[in-house]
Structure formats: structure tokens, C-alpha cells
Amino acid sequence: MITDDTHAFVAALPPMRALMGLDLGDKTIGVAVSDTFQSVATPLETVRRKKFGLDAARLQALIAERSVGGVVLGLPRNMDGSEGPRCQSTRAFARNFEKLWDGPITFWDERLSTVAAEKALLEADTTRRRRAEVIDHVAAGYILQGLLDRLAVIKRQA
DSSP states (O other): OEESOHHHHHHHOOTTOEEEEEEEOSSEEEEEEEOTTSOOEEEEEEEEOOOHHHHHHHHHHHHHHHTEEEEEEEEOOOTTSOOOHHHHHHHHHHHHHHTTOOSOEEEEEOTTHHHHHHHHHHHTTOOHHHHHHHHHHHHHHHHHHHHHHHHHHHHHHO
């Protein structure tokens, strides 16, 4: 199930399962996971993109290892909120991945997530080389944490 509706995503989530956040780039996929209480996002790894099948297999392995119940993909909207070719590519990735994994998939506006990740890494006095190695999965952590914070509000209102 793919949905843009956060409430529908919440309703489809199995209880006490981690969530996975993905920052899809042209060359890499940043991966972050949450705890089973769905409160804290932790950057996990950066997957070097090869072919969709290989990328999906690695993500499926991580989903199985971490008992993931839902996936959120960063949606790279333009600054004016419109969707361009990168959004279309992300939505296509979701449609293809849905054929391989039957859990709920949603999107989270990722505008400025990489900027926020870069700022955090600079404040932590991370070297340029190390920043390049971790920026994608740190950005995935920001994407996932944004969704987790929204889920917490939805759960409090229920």
C-alpha cells in the first residue's frame, strides 16, 4: 500500500514495529530506522545504488533484520512545493518496491533535509570526507524523524 495520507499510513502500520526512512539519490540511498516505539530515528547506512533489483534486495534484507513495519521515502519537492522529475522518480521507486514488499509506504517532504544534516555534521566538527560518507543516511534520519514527530501528534489526538 502506497499512500500520501499520513493517517492512512498510521492505520496500516503493524504495532511495535520499526519504521524505515529512505533518502533516494541518484547514486546512493540513505537509510535510517526507528525504534519499535516509533519515537527516535537513527541513521543506519548508505546503500550505493546499482540496479533496482540489487538495491531493493538490500533494503528488503534490512527490513527483515530490523523488523520494519513501514517505509517512508523522502519526497524531493521543489522549494515552491511543486513536484518535478525527482519526485516522479521517487514515486516510481515506491511503485516498483511495492511489488516486492507488501508493507505500507508513504512519503515525507524532504526539502532542506540534506541542508539540516550537513549543518548538524558541521556542528559536530565532522571532516569533509566523513560528511560525504554519512550525509545520505543522516538526511534519511531527518526525513524519518519528521514523520515520527507527526505520528506522535496523530497518536495523541486519537
